[in-house]
Amino acid sequence: MNIGEGIANTPIIYSLYQRCLNFETKKEAEKALTALLNEVNEGTYIEPSKQTYREYMDAWLKSKEHDLSVQTLKAYMSYLKTHIIPNLGRLPLATITPLHIQGFISSLRSKGLSETTTKRIFNVVNASLNSAVKLELIKKNPASLIEKPKVAAKETTVWTVKEISLFLEYSKSSPYYTAFLLAVTTGMRQGEVLGLQWRDVDFENECLYIRQTLTHDGKGFKEGAKSKAGNRSIGLDAFTVSALKQQRKTIVANKLKYGSAYGEYDLVACTNKGKPINPRNLLRTFDNIIKKASLPKIRFHDLRHTHASLMLQQGENIKLISERLGHSSVKITLDTYSHVLPNMQKEASNRLAQQLFNS
Incomplete structure (x- = not known):
């Protein structure tokens, strides 16, 4: 038959x-x-979509407009126009295979793009195809079947306690001192520091809440943090609480001084007129202070790494550190700061030996 x-x-x-x-x-x-x-x-059969990948991507990107920051959306649109559409756009969504994706990755590398950029572009394609699976436009994500681009982990440079103290001493006269202090003592990201509002500082319980971030270009705010786990509370030490109270007094004085010209953004770290701090100005000042203090060159983001590394070195619970940083899992914290762990293991072994043999 x-x-x-x-x-x-x-x-x-x-x-x-x-x-x-x-x-x-x-x-x-x-x-x-x-x-x-x-x-x-x-009942699991999915009729192949007749859309081209370009048509699908236009709709997918539009659906992401409210979920992505302005900066991220711009990056996605650039990747789409320059790399993704010219390569994959004409293909019907349902016909894209792992071979197509692999060829696409190879073409990005042949253009001389860094592995970091290649991975970012791949992540956009992968995310869009994952959505297509959820929408039942395709049965499987072809990008999930290939070897993904890998980026070698960069070694982070962190400061010692002595170097941090020297930096804070030199930055006391800076209008951005509060931003620098918060980055050091809380491990907050740059956007979280610059987006922090007074309504989210709880003096009574000595903690603050991450509920808003300033965009990378400094032109707007995004509700929430980088991720769901990023919406968190962070405990504050007595020194930082005292510094924040002093900053609040300075802001009250500036409000009286500038009157209606003072911006009502309720920001903790802000310009004298209450407006959001331009991230470029913050980083320029940060670099200048480092030079004046003759400190090892680091990025502003490395203040976050410094905070985490020092907390690990003093034996704080890894789960607590992970929560302070807003990581979605302890694994991310362990992977990021694995370079600190060998010393911790040695110290732990010595402490155990001290109890066993010198008691």
């Missing part, structure tokens, strides 16, 4: 059978058709 016998009057099944005729051997065709028949019988 012919494999197509008895199914010609079933349009979907017959079309699947027709598609199977493209296989090189009858055995391959029969195997594929059996799998497709099972999908139909089990």
Whole structure:
């Protein structure tokens, strides 16, 4: 009996059978058709989308407008226009294979793009295809079946306690002192520091809440943190609480001084007129203070790494540190600060030996 016998009057099944005729051997065709028949019988069959990848990406990006920061959205649009659409845009969404994705990655590398940029572009494609699976436009994500671009972890440079103290001493006269102090004592990200509002500082319980961030270009705010885990509370030490109270007095004085010209953003770290601090000005001042104090050159973000590393070195609970940093899992914290762990293990071994043999 012919494999197509008895199914010609079933349009979907017959079309699947027709598609199977493209296989090189009858055995391959029969195997594929059996799998497709099972999908139909089990109700898991997904009719292939007729959209091109370009059409799908236009709709997908529009759906992400409210979820992404302005900066991220700009980056996505640039990747789309320059790299993704010219390569994959013309292909029907349902026909994209792992081979297409692998070829796309190879083409990015042949352009001389860094592995970091290549990975970022791949992540956009991968995320869009994951959404297509959830929307039942395709059955599987072809990008999930290839070896993903890998970026070697960069070694982070952190300061010692002595270097931090010297930096804070030199930055006391800076209008950005509060921002620098918060970065050091809380491990907050730059956008979180510059977006912090007074309503989110709890003096009574000596903690603050991350509920808003300033965008990278300094032109707007984004509700919430970088991720769901980023919406968190962070305990404050007595020194930082005292510094924040002093900053609040300075702001009250500036409000009286500038009157209606004072910006009502309720920001903790802000300009004299209450407006958001321009991230470029913050980083320029940060670099200048480092030079004046003759300190090892680090990035502003490395203040966050310094905070975490020092807390690990003093034996704080890894879960607590992970929560302070707003990591979605302890694994991220461990992977990021694995360079600190060997010394901690040695110190832990010495402490145990001290108890065992010198008691």
